[in-house]
Amino acid sequence: MSDADPNSRRNAPALALHVPEPPYRPGDEPDFSSIVVPKAGEAPRPDTAAHPRETFPLTDHLVRVLDDEGRAVGPWDPKVDPDTLRKMLRDMVTVRVFDDRMYRAQRQGKTSFYMKCTGEEAIAVATAAAMHRDDMHFPTYRQQGLLVSRGYPLVKMMCQIYSNPGDHMKGRQLPIMYSDKEHGFFSISGNLGTQYPQAVGWAMASAIKEDSRIAMGWIGDGATAEGDFHSAMTFATVYNAPVILAVVNNQWAISSFSGIAGAERATFAARAVGYGMAGLRVDGNDALAVYAAVQWASERARSNNGPTLIEFFTYRAEGHSTSDDPTGYRPAGEAQAWPLGDPIARLKQHLVALGEWDDERHDALVKEADAEVRAAQKEAEKLGILPEQGRSNIESMFDDVYAELPWNLQEQRAACLKEAGHD
Amino acid sequence: MSDADPNSRRNAPALALHVPEPPYRPGDEPDFSSIVVPKAGEAPRPDTAAHPRETFPLTDHLVRVLDDEGRAVGPWDPKVDPDTLRKMLRDMVTVRVFDDRMYRAQRQGKTSFYMKCTGEEAIAVATAAAMHRDDMHFPTYRQQGLLVSRGYPLVKMMCQIYSNPGDHMKGRQLPIMYSDKEHGFFSISGNLGTQYPQAVGWAMASAIKEDSRIAMGWIGDGATAEGDFHSAMTFATVYNAPVILAVVNNQWAISSFSGIAGAERATFAARAVGYGMAGLRVDGNDALAVYAAVQWASERARSNNGPTLIEFFTYRAEGHSTSDDPTGYRPAGEAQAWPLGDPIARLKQHLVALGEWDDERHDALVKEADAEVRAAQKEAEKLGILPEQGRSNIESMFDDVYAELPWNLQEQRAACLKEAGHD
Amino acid sequence: MAVMNMIQAINSAHKVMMARDPDVVVFGEDVGYFGGVFRATEGLQREFGKTRCFDAPISEGGIVGTAVGMAAYGLKPVIEIQFADYIYPGYDQIVSEVARMRYRTAAEWTMPMVIRTPYGGGIFGGQTHSQSPEALFTHVAGLKVVVPSTPYDAKGLLIAAIEDPDPVVFFEPKRIYNGPFDGHHDRPVTPWAKRAEAEVPDGHYTVPLGKAQVVRQGAELTVLTYGTMVHVALAAVEENGIDAEVIDLRTLVPLDMETIEASVKKTGRCLVVQEATRTSGFASELVTLVQERCFYHLEAPVERVTGWDTPYPHAYEWAYFPGPKRLKFALEKVMAD
Amino acid sequence: MAVMNMIQAINSAHKVMMARDPDVVVFGEDVGYFGGVFRATEGLQREFGKTRCFDAPISEGGIVGTAVGMAAYGLKPVIEIQFADYIYPGYDQIVSEVARMRYRTAAEWTMPMVIRTPYGGGIFGGQTHSQSPEALFTHVAGLKVVVPSTPYDAKGLLIAAIEDPDPVVFFEPKRIYNGPFDGHHDRPVTPWAKRAEAEVPDGHYTVPLGKAQVVRQGAELTVLTYGTMVHVALAAVEENGIDAEVIDLRTLVPLDMETIEASVKKTGRCLVVQEATRTSGFASELVTLVQERCFYHLEAPVERVTGWDTPYPHAYEWAYFPGPKRLKFALEKVMAD
């Protein structure tokens, strides 16, 4: 059979397709005790101008700052002041409360769809804290924490979710597909992955203009399989773009575990190695580690030392969205069994350990956040919930396809208004 | 400006876009003396069942077997018997002669287009020698050596180039877009990169069927930037597909040097590291190194030990195609200045060193090959050259869009024949 | 014979074909253990094993690209693109490879595969869960394009598509997975169970590709449509008391021109109904063909009812969707002209 | 004023706009140092520097995707897709992002960019250097689609496209880069230099988007076409001695319906000519619009001349291409009907 050796295949086994399978399925008892979690403080911190090569060991490691007692340890400790820490904690709590309220609102029929980021709150919140206010984000649907941290009004978020007249996107986008230029938050796309090369393009533009603002692109573990991931990595390294590329590895993509995206063979951070880009793998439930890594990558990008790929290792604690019931494909208790803990509890523990926080203040914070979210919800609902939308201002539906309304849309608008009885 | 520190940007430099530029442009004197070429025999050879990790140092190295004196040295020496070596040499010479004749035929107006693989002959020829006859290739337009090595009739290749009645694809494809199932050569696509995930899919199918045949996908350095490259790498690692993925890095993609595809930052072989796939970087002008690497990867794939990415480092010695004049973007003497030499000369030197070859026999071989190619050309031209095609058998144009001719194509066929005066 | 909704019918088609033909493999995002976000592939992995039905990475290009390789090997891949709105990353492989493989190799390599994908609106899915991109495929020579409108047809057409030697893009009207839809979004949904088209044989049968079905006989007007809009059109015709002949095209490519021509020549009037964006939709091809071939039988211009030339607007779903009012006005116009 | 062929005119448009607007950046495969495989961007890098005009990796998806980010930043990217046949890997970014950005964000983010790409056959380029995929873009709301047919228009339209606030897909008829083409492939090629349309101002001017041009006045018949086929159609009309009005659409979206309607209502007959594959081509939209809006003025069915419903076959280029004979038969038919 071989050109070289006709018999060389005699002893070859039958080929076999390997189909990755998560360790636990519904009915199993999840046990993550075999997962090796590197100790906090262990990872070295290269200079931000270091050759990418120096970061490669870190793509197979886990940058962690908070130890089991909530102390910040090791070279990655960003030494954040207590006020900033408290703001981060507050933002994270707000995000969680917000998610709970809005999830409920969807269940009450007030909107069509919602997606939580439960368990992942540290990632967006600490990132926002570590970056500049005018840096630009190209997010996915699980970075609501960026908006909250940057002070985007909760009412506006809710108006978007309700597609009501307070939604500056005129009800055109699915709930939670936020966009706000002012807050450096690019329009979320329903198509996975597209934002990744866009972030690189924005950063390239900033470099072309000799600006000093950098960009950050976000993607999920599952979506790294899209071709856009590769475009982004390629363009970012070729042009040395001032960009941070984040992979939020929450280990699930709807019902598919991260092995289906390649996680059995390499970490997502390791992808950086193949392109010669700096890479970091970070405990995503450790707000200080997130802060430190983003600060490192920002400094690197801002000094023309190149892009960084950061994998935030975390766990999607709840269902994919309101359309999903995860008990159909994974054990119910997995989130609890997962070793890296709850990011809010961990940051709280740290502040308490610092003597800058206590249970009482925490309870008060939760109550405040709850009150704030409820107040916002009340205000947003004054402007209407989704089932009431789509009947007035119908002519707006034809705006913004183009800057000017062409004849066909003019005619269609007239027809549509006639249909609606408005002519 | 920063959420954390409003002054942290004061000392930041202006951002700058890096646009890669090759070291030499027309008018420059190319000087590659600074390129470090690892010594032949230096690279270690891991077990074919080794963990991918063991191969990672090899992605930044260069597997070389033939030393400057033409001796085969080191652990990668595949110990190929002299008859096989002579066949390889013969095939490589045939490819070069074939390329020259067909290039000339295009210049003579006998066809519309041609692409040479000058300087890259060892890659396809030694690969074919190292693999099994029934393994499947998903090639690009520079692997004509696979067909020659597998004994595909030169006349048939030429008939394809002339789009004449001897072309089993009925003149439908651009010249050199060969296809032959019988010879394990998948239809070449004009769209770069598409074949790469296809090779993985074929290998997955072979694994699903518990077959023992493996697949090999081919891509150029420039085309690695396409999303399909990433799809292939992802699917191959996720399913542990029995596939070899080759990158022929001839350092140019039409007028763009490999830096535009990312080569300033990492080797193409290094991409493998990011996916946790085995990777090798190989002297593509060293037929024995190519043979050894492909043999290694085949054995690995065939034993369910997983896919391998192989970068063949070589140099595109001539223009991209008959439509291209490279003196517009690179110095004329670059091919000669490039350090890895001519693959034919190197294999010849090796055979001579072994006492298995001499100048006389070599001259005879070249003459034979030339005669064979000329004879084939004569025969092919008996069936016609391109400018004579497209006038008869016009109705065939409507076949094979579907298995059966739908009514619209029936009508169009009739109209077309009427137009052509055949009704 | 069983009563099935459209998802169950599609699931059954997979089971029948996987049992009959060991070369049929099924993959796509979330289709394995979980059985797909719409549950169309439920139970397949359990029944046929992980190498016959499995999850794929989120890479539509990779899914189609590897399917090409599998078809080249000799398998018959049946792949799911989770929403038609997400088919574009796979568009190059579909257009440049799948569609042209038989032609460019003069049938040396063929691409028997089915690309299933839920399409269409009416589910408050916003811009990226509502699109009807069929026209982007009808323009591509080498592809067959199928759109069922009932459980019975869905199963029979899907089996025919899997058995077909050519690649088929199989658009599933997700709005009517669970029950037909008359376009009155404010009325309660009727499940398929009440309908004759939900009587689906358990075993193998086919509904041939390329054959339309006259779903309502009529003399005054011909309505050409497919997918979800078949039901909306049928309801509109009844509500407006028009003696219309309604044709469910079922296959867009190759088109059943014979049935269309016969009907339009009989009625002398024609209305084409699509859910998709208006300009350059498949309706335009239908209007063109009808006016080319039935011009001298036409008593009025052929009318189009379509979605508007805007992206799908979340909150304005029912102002966008071509519903009862749009149909009513169009029916009146074409009858009055 | 200078004499330019179409490539020179396109090159000049780039230079004018890069000089006027520092936000215009140009990138694509081989467009930098080398100036593009068709030389449309020659000299731009030398004149405006490497950060204003540069080579891109071979990744059409990455080219469009990064252009989206640049437009979001505030630049005006003018990108080249080397051949229209290779636009598909960028199709998702174009359809899902570029086209819908203004709409989905209610104009918070806009996408002023131009995607230039050579299209069309007649150059023995085989299946992947000959396609005319414009209809795959006319169906996508939010995109403008432009096809010039002369050096003067190419420059003026390209400048207008770069200045336009919306994204424009700019299809360049590569067969007529160097000279017009009457469809008689066996006759010598005439260079642009002999033609008035090659008189091109050196500086800034625009040809407005959305405006067709009546390139030949006539009373008996209206021919609607664009790109290469304008010249083939003009020649055919002359050769067959028909008093036809020939309209060069120039912009397909938004379409100049006014000019079209006025002409068809005047002549009462209409022929639509496209190079692309027949089914679901842009010609279908044109036929549909004409029959919808001019039905009672039509004395005969609107005819289509198109490429066939096959991939582009290398050796059978001239049997595929809609040339003089196909036009002659169609002209005769529509005049006889």
Ligand SMILES: Cc1ncc(C[n+]2csc(CCOP(=O)(O)OP(=O)(O)O)c2C)c(N)n1
């Ligand atoms: C191109 C595309 N394909 C498929 C989908 C459907 N889809 C939406 S979210 C999702 C899973 C994404 O997983 P991951 O990237 O890990 O992000 P996560 O939801 O975990 O944050 C899928 C498959 C989509 N939106 N876009």
Ligand SMILES: Cc1ncc(C[n+]2csc(CCOP(=O)(O)OP(=O)(O)O)c2C)c(N)n1
């Ligand atoms: C999708 C796609 N984009 C662009 C092209 C045009 N093109 C043909 S060959 C080529 C360069 C390819 O370079 P490389 O991959 O290095 O292969 P090489 O020619 O050096 O063997 C380009 C850009 C194409 N054929 N397909």
Ligand SMILES: [Mg+2]
């Ligand atoms: Mg995830």
Ligand SMILES: [Mg+2]
């Ligand atoms: Mg190359």
